[in-house]
Amino acid sequence: xxxxxxxxxxxxxxxxxxxxxxxxxxxxxxxxxxxxxxxxxxxxxxxxxxxxxxxxxxxxxxxxxxxxxxxxxxxxxxxxxxxxxxxxxxxxxxxxxxxxxxxxxxxxxxxxxxxxxxxxxxxxxxxxxxxxxxxxxxxxxxxxxxxxxxxxxxxxxxxxxxxxxxxxxxxxxxxxxxxxxxxxxxxxxxxxxxxxxxxxxxxxxxxxxxxxxxxxxxxxxxxxxxxxxxxxxxxxxxxxxxxxxxxxxxxxxxx
Amino acid sequence: xxxxxxxxxxxxxxxxxxxxxxxxxxxxxxxxxxxxxxxxxxxxxxxxxxxxxxxxxxxxxxxxxxxxxxxxxxxxxxxxxxxxxxxxxxxxxxxxxxxxxxxxxxxxxxxxxxxxxxxxxxxxxxxxxxxxxxxxxxxxxxxxxxxxxxxxxxxxxxxxxxxxxxxxxxxxxxxxxxxxxxxxxxxxxxxxxxxxxxxxxxxxxxxxxxxxxxxxxxxxxxxxxxxxxxxxxxxxxxxxxxxxxxxxxxxxxxxxxxxxxxxxxxxxxxxxxxxxxxxxxxxxxxxxxxxxxxxxxxxxxxxxxxxxxxxxxxxxxxxxxxxxxxxxxxxxxxxxxxxxxxxxxxxxxxxxxxxxxxxxxxxxxxxxxxxxxxxxxxxxxxxxxxxxxxxxxxxxxxxxxxx
Numbered sequence: 001x002x003x004x005x006x007x008x009x010x011x012x013x014x015x016x017x018x019x020x021x022x023x024x025x026x027x028x029x030x031x032x033x034x035x036x037x038x039x040x041x042x043x044x045x046x047x048x049x050x051x052x053x054x055x056x057x058x059x060x061x062x063x064x065x066x067x068x069x070x071x072x073x074x075x076x077x078x079x080x081x082x083x084x085x086x087x088x089x090x091x092x093x094x095x096x097x098x099x100x101x102x103x104x105x106x107x108x109x110x111x112x113x114x115x116x117x118x119x120x121x122x123x124x125x126x127x128x129x130x131x132x133x134x135x136x137x138x139x140x141x142x143x144x145x146x147x148x149x150x151x152x153x154x155x156x157x158x159x160x161x162x163x164x165x166x167x168x169x170x171x172x173x174x175x176x177x178x179x180x181x182x183x184x185x186x187x188x189x190x191x192x193x194x195x196x197x198x199x200x201x202x203x204x205x206x207x208x209x210x211x212x213x214x215x216x217x218x219x220x221x222x223x224x225x226x227x228x229x230x231x232x233x234x235x236x237x238x239x240x241x242x243x244x245x246x247x248x249x250x251x252x253x254x255x
Numbered sequence: 256x257x258x259x260x261x262x263x264x265x266x267x268x269x270x271x272x273x274x275x276x277x278x279x280x281x282x283x284x285x286x287x288x289x290x291x292x293x294x295x296x297x298x299x300x301x302x303x304x305x306x307x308x309x310x311x312x313x314x315x316x317x318x319x320x321x322x323x324x325x326x327x328x329x330x331x332x333x334x335x336x337x338x339x340x341x342x343x344x345x346x347x348x349x350x351x352x353x354x355x356x357x358x359x360x361x362x363x364x365x366x367x368x369x370x371x372x373x374x375x376x377x378x379x380x381x382x383x384x385x386x387x388x389x390x391x392x393x394x395x396x397x398x399x400x401x402x403x404x405x406x407x408x409x410x411x412x413x414x415x416x417x418x419x420x421x422x423x424x425x426x427x428x429x430x431x432x433x434x435x436x437x438x439x440x441x442x443x444x445x446x447x448x449x450x451x452x453x454x455x456x457x458x459x460x461x462x463x464x465x466x467x468x469x470x471x472x473x474x475x476x477x478x479x480x481x482x483x484x485x486x487x488x489x490x491x492x493x494x495x496x497x498x499x500x501x502x503x504x505x506x507x508x509x510x511x512x513x514x515x516x517x518x519x520x521x522x523x524x525x526x527x528x529x530x531x532x533x534x535x536x537x538x539x540x541x542x543x544x545x546x547x548x549x550x551x552x553x554x555x556x557x558x559x560x561x562x563x564x565x566x567x568x569x570x571x572x573x574x575x576x577x578x579x580x581x582x583x584x585x586x587x588x589x590x591x592x593x594x595x596x597x598x599x600x601x602x603x604x605x606x607x608x609x610x611x612x613x614x615x616x617x618x619x620x621x622x623x624x625x626x627x628x629x630x631x632x633x634x635x636x637x638x639x640x641x642x643x644x645x646x647x648x649x650x651x652x653x654x655x656x657x658x
Contacts, residue, residue, distance in 0.1 A: 016308065028539040029581070039308050046406055048310060049437060051453050064491075073439045073451020075313060075329075146543045146654035168656070 020140035025254035029145030034077040042202040088149025095136035102130040115231040133242035141253040143167040158247035184214030307407040332410040333357035362398035379430030389416035426461025476595035477602035484606020501553035522575025544654040549574040550647035557640035
């Protein structure tokens with residue numbers, strides 16, 4: 001799938017998050033859910049059309065079932081979805097593999113350090129191109145009408161799961177679990193981006209880590225439109241076309 | 256390349272595309288708001304290239320005018336000029352500095368660069384009406400100002416082609432070196448899409464019909480909305496189902512029941528129409544808990560009385576007004592407006608009424624045999640009403656945020 005190519009080399013903008021950005025996170029009953037798909041840094045980036053060929057699976061999940069996202073050709077908003085009942089809804093996107101070649105080892109090593117793989121990346125130092133195969137696993141939690149609900153696992157390789165529903169959790173911290181291949185991803189670096197709802201402004205990342213159970217606890221004070229992002233960087237199996245495989249897990253919600 | 260004069264009407268039409276405006280406004284706001292951040296980054300680090308993920312080109316055909324059609328292609332002009340294509344990557348780094356240079360150019364300077372490249376690009380487009388290659392004429396190149404160079408810039412090429420009067424189809428293909436694309440056709444006289452096709456690199460789209468879809472007749476609108484109204488009760492309207500079951504449980508005579516259900520329908524027709532015409536609007540945070548509470552009321556009344564009170568029809572009517580307001584959100588979804596407003600509204604409400612009658616028929620099928628029995632009230636009506644009261648009570652608490 002050649003939807004995406006990167007035409008740049010590393011710098012501050014090496015890490016490009018992919019996220020689902022609903023125009024409104026809490027809607028009245030039956031109102032359509034509208035969302036953009038964005039790639040960028042600091043919670044700012046251009047919007048992209050939803051093209052199903054770029055995804056292994058793309059679903060909209062609500063209290064009354066789920067359905068696959070369809071190609072509409074609309075560019076903004078990328079998604080307009082009729083709700084499936086009242087309560088917590090999720091948009092769940094699982095991308096096909098895309099590839100990227102780094103030709104600047106120092107920048108790659110910096111990226112590897114940020115996502116918690118400094119030792120192996122340093123050990124693998126080499127001259128010449130570094131081939132990375134990357135996968136994007138994005139979710140967004142939205143509430144439609146009055147009603148509760150519980151986020152659940154949707155089988156993404158690297159996945160955020162809301163242990164608390166941000167829309168009806170009592171005041172206090174809320175918890176999200178990060179899972180890799182279904183198992184808790186312990187002690188993983190996480191970037192938290194937060195800004196006022198309705199704002200388009202850039203947000204500085206706050207670095208946190210998951211605990212021993214893969215759980216990230218967001219303090220009460222983290223409010224507004226929020227994105228959690230984590231990258232799992234792994235050496236590629238010997239003989240594969242890539243040197244590294246990365247899995248990018250993001251989740252957006254508001255509280 | 257011949258630059259014929261473009262009529263003002265078409266120029267205006269292109270310039271007033273609301274979708275384009277909306278997204279441009281949004282990106283303008285985000286550009287402004289991150290300007291400070293960009294400044295901070297550039298103070299700390301040498302100006303470095305931003306990695307831009309290149310979007311597929313989007314070609315949109317507007318075949319509204321009878322003499323000519325316009326084809327607007329939105330694209331990353333800089334990437335196209337330097338030949339950064341899908342399938343290639345940053346190892347082609349000899350192109351990267353060139354891309355960055357173009358990205359920083361003013362619209363005028365980039366236009367000059369583009370003009371040298373344009374003939375090659377236009378040769379890479381295969382665009383046809385009824386399988387006959389169309390003669391494309393470049394009318395305009397719309398290049399936004401430099402803005403924030405950490406974001407890609409999306410420019411627009413405005414092309415036109417003569418448009419045979421009786422044309423049936425069009426097709427689109429892009430030279431594989433320009434990668435994948437999306438080909439869209441607008442509905443005549445509208446900003447709505449009639450069709451959209453994703454075109455992988457090297458593939459073609461079409462032939463795609465340009466014939467407008469027949470506008471819906473009043474009868475079709477009526478039929479569609481009747482079905483929509485029915486499905487908003489069965490199976491989608493659990494609120495309404497419980498309310499109607501609540502009415503059913505107290506009434507052992509069919510006439511009294513039908514009378515109440517009809518009063519309910521008339522009432523919610525009134526508020527639905529007022530809502531659809533934007534004359535009345537009440538916040539759902541207020542309406543939704545009240546709807547749940549109205550179900551509790553009916554169910555509790557069933558437990559404490561065994562005959563219709565004098566005020567029950569009035570209460571049912573009042574609750575009907577409330578439930579009609581609850582449909583306000585539905586209107587956005589089914590789009591009740593425009594030419595056949597009355598047909599749609601009446602159809603929707605007839606559908607709702609039929610849905611309610613279907614619920615009653617199902618109730619009757621389930622417990623009708625017991626209705627004349629001595630124990631109907633104690634063994635069926637009261638326990639079922641208590642269950643309904645508990646469910647609706649929990650909704651009330653949930654919708655007021657208490658649980």
